[in-house]
Amino acid sequence: MEYVRNEEQEMLKTMARDFLAKECPKTYVRAMMSDKTGVTPDFWKKVVEVGWPGLVLPEQYGGTGMNFRDLAILFEEMGRAVMPGPFFSTVALGALPILSAGTEEQKKEFLPKIANGEIVMTMAVTELEGDYWPGGVKMAAYERGGDYILSGSKYFVPDAAAADYIIVAARTANSVDLEYGITLFIVKKDDWGIYIDPIKTMDETRKQYRLDLNRIAVPVKNILGEVNDGWPIIKEAMMKGSALLCAENVGGGEWVLETSVEYARTRIQFGQPIGTFQAVKHKLADVYTAVEYSRAIMEWAVEMVKDSDPIAPLAVSMAKAYCGDNYKLITNHGIQVHGGIGFTWDHDMHLYFKRSRSNDTVFGDAKHHRELIANIYD
Amino acid sequence: MTTGQSDKEALFRKEVRDWLKANLPEGWGTPKFKWPEPYTREMQTLGEEWQKKTYDAGYTGFGYPKEYGGVERPDWEIRIIREEFVRCGTPPGPYSQGPIMAGMTILHWGQEWQKKRFLPKLLSGEESWCQGFSEPDAGSDLANVKTYAVRDGDDWVVNGQKVWTSNWPFAHFGLLVVKTDLNAPRHRNLSYFIFDTSSPGFTRRPLKEMTGETAFGEMFFDNMRIPHKNLLGELGRGWYVALTGLNAERTVGVGTRITSRRGRGGADNLIDLAKRTTRYGKSIWDDPVYRQKIVQIAIEGEAQRAWGARITEMRNKKKPVDLNVSSASKNFVSESGQRAADVTQELLGAYSQVMRGSPMAVDGGDLVHTILRSRGFTIEEGTSEINRNIIAEKILGLPRDKRGE
Numbered sequence: 001m002e003y004v005r006n007e008e009q010e011m012l013k014t015m016a017r018d019f020l021a022k023e024c025p026k027t028y029v030r031a032m033m034s035d036k037t038g039v040t041p042d043f044w045k046k047v048v049e050v051g052w053p054g055l056v057l058p059e060q061y062g063g064t065g066m067n068f069r070d071l072a073i074l075f076e077e078m079g080r081a082v083m084p085g086p087f088f089s090t091v092a093l094g095a096l097p098i099l100s101a102g103t104e105e106q107k108k109e110f111l112p113k114i115a116n117g118e119i120v121m122t123m124a125v126t127e128l129e130g131d132y133w134p135g136g137v138k139m140a141a142y143e144r145g146g147d148y149i150l151s152g153s154k155y156f157v158p159d160a161a162a163a164d165y166i167i168v169a170a171r172t173a174n175s176v177d178l179e180y181g182i183t184l185f186i187v188k189k190d191d192w193g194i195y196i197d198p199i200k201t202m203d204e205t206r207k208q209y210r211l212d213l214n215r216i217a218v219p220v221k222n223i224l225g226e227v228n229d230g231w232p233i234i235k236e237a238m239m240k241g242s243a244l245l246c247a248e249n250v251g252g253g254e255w256v257l258e259t260s261v262e263y264a265r266t267r268i269q270f271g272q273p274i275g276t277f278q279a280v281k282h283k284l285a286d287v288y289t290a291v292e293y294s295r296a297i298m299e300w301a302v303e304m305v306k307d308s309d310p311i312a313p314l315a316v317s318m319a320k321a322y323c324g325d326n327y328k329l330i331t332n333h334g335i336q337v338h339g340g341i342g343f344t345w346d347h348d349m350h351l352y353f354k355r356s357r358s359n360d361t362v363f364g365d366a367k368h369h370r371e372l373i374a375n376i377y378d
Numbered sequence: 379m380t381t382g383q384s385d386k387e388a389l390f391r392k393e394v395r396d397w398l399k400a401n402l403p404e405g406w407g408t409p410k411f412k413w414p415e416p417y418t419r420e421m422q423t424l425g426e427e428w429q430k431k432t433y434d435a436g437y438t439g440f441g442y443p444k445e446y447g448g449v450e451r452p453d454w455e456i457r458i459i460r461e462e463f464v465r466c467g468t469p470p471g472p473y474s475q476g477p478i479m480a481g482m483t484i485l486h487w488g489q490e491w492q493k494k495r496f497l498p499k500l501l502s503g504e505e506s507w508c509q510g511f512s513e514p515d516a517g518s519d520l521a522n523v524k525t526y527a528v529r530d531g532d533d534w535v536v537n538g539q540k541v542w543t544s545n546w547p548f549a550h551f552g553l554l555v556v557k558t559d560l561n562a563p564r565h566r567n568l569s570y571f572i573f574d575t576s577s578p579g580f581t582r583r584p585l586k587e588m589t590g591e592t593a594f595g596e597m598f599f600d601n602m603r604i605p606h607k608n609l610l611g612e613l614g615r616g617w618y619v620a621l622t623g624l625n626a627e628r629t630v631g632v633g634t635r636i637t638s639r640r641g642r643g644g645a646d647n648l649i650d651l652a653k654r655t656t657r658y659g660k661s662i663w664d665d666p667v668y669r670q671k672i673v674q675i676a677i678e679g680e681a682q683r684a685w686g687a688r689i690t691e692m693r694n695k696k697k698p699v700d701l702n703v704s705s706a707s708k709n710f711v712s713e714s715g716q717r718a719a720d721v722t723q724e725l726l727g728a729y730s731q732v733m734r735g736s737p738m739a740v741d742g743g744d745l746v747h748t749i750l751r752s753r754g755f756t757i758e759e760g761t762s763e764i765n766r767n768i769i770a771e772k773i774l775g776l777p778r779d780k781r782g783e
Contacts, residue, residue, distance in 0.1 A: 003688040004695050261774045276777045278763070281770035288769055289706045296684035297677075318677045367670060373677070374669040377649050 001303035003296065009073055012066075016077035019050055024081045026348050032084040033204035037162040039085035044117055053090055054115025057099060061111035068240070068306040072247040072298075079248030080255045082351045084205040086120045086159035092241035093158070094121025097167060097184075101225040101233045106186070110165070119164040124154035124211050125234055132238065132364040134178040134231050139213075141170035141183060147217040148172070148185060153210060158362075160196045160209035163189055168213065173228050184230040186222040187213075203358035205351060238363045239313055242320040243305050245359045246298040249327035252352050253291040256334040259349070260284060263338055274337075283333045290326040297322050317373050321366035327356040390455055394437070394462040401431055407466060409742075417592055422506075422548045428469040429503025437463070439501040442485060447498030453694045457687070480507040480553055484572075486622050487611040492572065496551065508549035508575070510540035510597055511620065518764050521564050521617060525599060526557040527571070532606050534558070534571065536579075536599040542758070546582050546595025549575050554604075555616050568616035572608040579603070589750045590733075644718050645676035651725055651740075662725060671721045678714040682707070702772040705765035712755035713762065719752035 005013065023046050032038045047053065056071050057063025071091070078087065095114045098106055113119040127136055139152030150170050160166060166187050173181035187194065193216040196209045225233045261284055264275030274280050301319035304312040331353040335342040342349045360366065403424070405411040414420035432438045433449075440456050442448025451459075481500050484492055499505040516522040525538025536556055543552075551572055558569040573580070579602035584592035611619040649672055652663040662668050685707060692699050722745050723730040734743030756762040770776045 003684075003691050004697060261776065264776060273777050275770070276779050278767065278779060281776055281779075282763070282766040284774055284776065285706075285709075285766035285769035288774060289710055292703070292706060293681045293685050293710060296688045297681045299688065300680070300684040315680075318680050321674075322677050322681055370670050370673040370677070371666070373673045377673070377676075378663075 001300070001307060003299045003303075005073065009070060012070055013073050013077065015050070016074050017080070019046075020077055020081040020083060023047075024083050026351075029082055029084055029205060029351065035084075036198070037086075038159065038205070038207045039162055043085065044120075047085075047087065048115075048117030051115075052087065053095065053117060054111075056091070057095060057111050057115055061099075061107055062115035063111070068243075069302055072244060072302040075244045075247035076251035076254075079251030079355070082205050082252065082348075082355050084207075086122065086162040088206075088241070088244065089122035089159040089163065090114060090120050092244055093123035093237055094163075094165065094167065096240055097123070097224060097233050097237045098186075100236060101184075103221075105221070106224065110186075120159070120162050121165045121167065122157060122159045122163040123167040123169070123234075123237065124157040124160070125169045126154065126156045128153070128155055130156055132368065134182060137169045137171055137182050137231075139168075139170045141172050141185065141218075143172075144217075147219055148183070148223070149215055149217055150185060150187070150213045151215050153212050155210050156199065157196075157209045157211045159207055160189070160211055161198065161207060165189060166194075166211065167224055168211075169230055169234060179231040181228050182230040182234070183227050184224040184233055185218040186224055187216065187218055191216050201358070203354040205355060206358050235313075239316050240305055242363045242369075243298070243302050243316050245362060246294070246301060246316075246319045246323040249323040249356065249359055250291065250295045250298050252355055253287075253294060253327055253330045256330050256349070256352050257284070257287050257291050260287065260334045260337045267339075280337055283337055287330050287333050290330050294319075294323040294326045314373060314376055317369040320363065321369040321373075324356075324360040324366045324369075328360060331356045387454060387458060391458050391462060394459055397435060397437070398462060398466050398468070401435070402466060403428075403469065406469075413742075417547070419548075424469050426503045426506070432463075432468075433502045442481065442497060442501060446485070446493050447501045449501075453690060457690060479509055480551070483553060483570075483610065483619060483622050487570070487619050489607075491607075492610070496572070505550040506545055506548055508543050508545045508552045508597075510543060510552055510554040512542045513538070513540055518761055520555075520620070521568070523555055523557055523568065525554075526560065527569070527604070529558075529606075530603075533603040534606060536571075536573075536602045536604060538599050540597040540599075541585060541594070543582070543595045543597050544593065546584070546597065551575065552597070553610070555620050558616070559614055562614060565617040566614055568620070569613050570610040570616035570619040571604045572610055573602070573604045577602050577604070588753065589747060644715075645672060645679050647745075648672045648675060648718070648721060648725060651722075651745075655725065655727075657727055668721075668725065671724070675714070675718045675721055678710075678717070682711055682714065685710070700773055702768055705760070705768040706773075708759060709756075709762050709765045709769075715755045716752045719749045723749050 023043060028043070032040075051064050052074060054061070054063035055066050055074065056068060057065070059065050075088075091114075095111060098110050102110070110119065110121070114121065125137060126132065127138055129136055139150070139154065141148045141150045143149075148170075150168060152170070154168065157166065166189055168185045168187050169182055170185060171181050172183040175181045189196070193214040195212040195214070197212070199208045199210055201208050224230070261275070264280050264284060265273050267274050275284070297315075297319045301312070301315040303309075304315040309315075331349070335349050335353060338347065338349055341347050344350075364372075403411065414424055429438065436449050436451070437459050439447060439449035440451060444450060481497060484496055484500075488496070496505070500507060510525070511520060511523075513523050513525060515524060523538075525536065525540065527534040527536045529535075534556075536554070538556065540554070552575055554571045554573050555568055556571065557567050559567040561567075575582075579600045581598045581600070582595050583598075585594045585596050586592050587594065649663065652668055652672060653661065655662045689699060689703065689707075726740055726745060729738070729740045730746060730749065732739045732743065733746055736743065739746065760768075771778055
């Protein structure tokens with residue numbers, strides 16, 4: 001594995017930063033915060049033009065065949081820009097699970113359309129309790145005449161309004177082993193009987209919804225993976241998604257550090273820059289250290305995923321807990337160093353604060369991941 | 379646990395492991411091993427012999443050219459050697475104050491005769507070193523030293539006192555920062571010398587710490603003479619020479635010594651301890667609060683390992699690395715080490731009171747010792763506060779405050 005980015009990766013990073021500076025300025029981010037779907041067709045078209053949705057998809061499915069580390073580099077820059085919209089959902093919760101668990105027909109049907117921007121996808125796992133474990137999947141699906149009938153509600157479904165297809169987890173068998181009996185269904189969102197309702201969440205750059213399914217029928221060909229064996233697919237998607245969120249956290253953390261240092265150098269109180277005072281300096285030194293160490297553990301986790309190393313689940317849980325805790329600390333300090341202006345709606349600091357909170361929650365918070373690690377050590 | 383390694387690496391790792399197995403002292407790593415009392419001649423001998431063995435095998439002496447007794451190896455081999463040595467918790471050599479501080483400083487600033495005379499025996503463990511930096515009135519404010527030297531013919535005559543000297547009873551040579559110009563401005567009035575601890579006028583005595591040990595000593599200079607040729611670097615530039623050693627100490631110390639007990643290795647011990655400890659009728663490892671705290675220590679250990687590997691890789695690839703990052707890792711490791719010690723205390727419960735020497739002490743009392751010892755982590759080699767200033771001013775470019783110029 002390598003921590004240091006190679007030349008192509010440096011170019012990718014520069015390109016991504018330039019693209020987002022131009023296409024995703026804070027004016028766009030803020031406009032999307034009050035938008036229903038969190039994305040404009042024009043923005044999505046440009047994202048497709050630079051080839052991002054198909055970045056890690058093989059060429060035979062319309063992608064460019066780059067690797068997971070490359071994808072994480074994009075996510076760093078997206079985190080830095082607090083980019084809104086369904087990119088994360090489409091790639092991490094749609095394209096990657098289909099690529100690793102889908103049938104050849106499913107891959108041919110969905111992946112090229114993801115790569116060319118025709119469709120947006122997401123996944124619905126969590127229910128009323130808002131947790132990320134197999135026991136949380138209670139919604140039942142039963143077989144009837146060659147189809148599966150799904151009824152029930154899903155909560156905290158990201159980007160459901162923008163999505164064309166939603167991969168829905170439902171219980172098809174009851175078992176003592178909770179991981180057994182979960183099946184994934186690829187559901188077309190405009191099917192009759194599907195209702196989505198936006199949840200008013202703190203981080204408006206990442207939309208979440210309640211999803212109600214009322215006796216919708218899914219043909220067997222739209223089952224992702226094997227019947228009753230959907231949990232490992234979900235687990236893998238959450239692992240990869242978590243690694244990408246860690247990259248977002250590091251990218252966002254760097255923005256907070258740079259912005260706060262600049263503020264401390266230029267904000268004058270008591271006749272001198274506030275960055276002269278050790279009380280402020282020491283906070284920023286801690287932010288620096290938190291960003292650097294988060295980067296190291298994130299890059300380790302991302303590389304382990306890229307290499308399909310058996311320790312990837314452990315590495316990602318460690319990174320998810322560590323980067324999550326630290327992004328919260330970083331954004332706390334960022335606001336504190338800014339003082340009053342950092343508490344305003346007009347300053348961008350709160351966008352990062354809120355993203356740090358939503359990223360910590362998604363796929364289980366730091367405490368949940370520490371417990372997963374403890375289970376490995378049992 | 380591995381971190382994704384090649385066959386070549388695995389093969390070399392096995393070679394190092396086999397060597398360690400064959401060469402570590404009898405009973406090492408088991409309760410059978412009889413530790414000498416810390417800071418005694420026996421302990422020093424254990425370290426010196428170990429240093430000699432590892433040096434002869436080519437497992438130490440990295441970062442030095444061959445002509446001065448250095449050992450040259452590819453970086454990945456060095457990393458594996460360090461990891462394996464750390465894993466075994468090898469005997470403490472006299473080298474923490476040798477190759478790291480003194481060696482790096484002499485290599486960087488020394489005259490040719492000094493490098494040829496001192497470095498080979500320093501690396502082989504034949505001669506050990508100490509350093510005289512801190513004084514009663516010069517701790518964090520290191521530039522405020524009062525010990526001074528006056529020129530007399532070919533010699534300098536030194537008077538004053540140094541404190542917090544490691545390896546104080548056994549060192550053959552020492553490095554010394556003294557004032558050589560009473561009128562020059564701060565940072566321009568100091569010089570750096572090599573001195574011989576058998577010189578007349580030199581005395582040393584123990585400094586007893588809160589652990590009950592005398593890991594550190596005090597040194598007194600009463601008209602002690604140092605030949606002028608022992609000057610290291612230019613006259614009046616001692617402050618800048620001293621900075622080299624401090625940076626080397628913080629960086630190298632982080633990569634080798636400290637990760638051993640305070641890294642994930644530390645967490646592995648805590649997990650083991652928790653699994654065999656029962657309190658209030660249940661295993662501590664089944665208590666979610668303890669699980670959380672112990673796993674957090676493991677995560678911090680991995681973060682440190684990943685950070686170190688990342689910096690090493692950047693250096694290997696000739697990417698620019700700001701040496702001041704050593705302040706960040708020094709703080710991280712020492713503060714994480716204190717958190718680990720706090721968790722240890724909670725895990726041990728009533729037994730966290732039982733000291734070395736008691737038959738009731740858990741694992742010989744080393745863990746309890748660390749609870750006490752860890753309070754020094756954030757003070758030695760530059761306090762956490764000084765390191766935060768360095769990060770903020772040197773790396774982040776924030777303005778200096780009004781502490782003495």
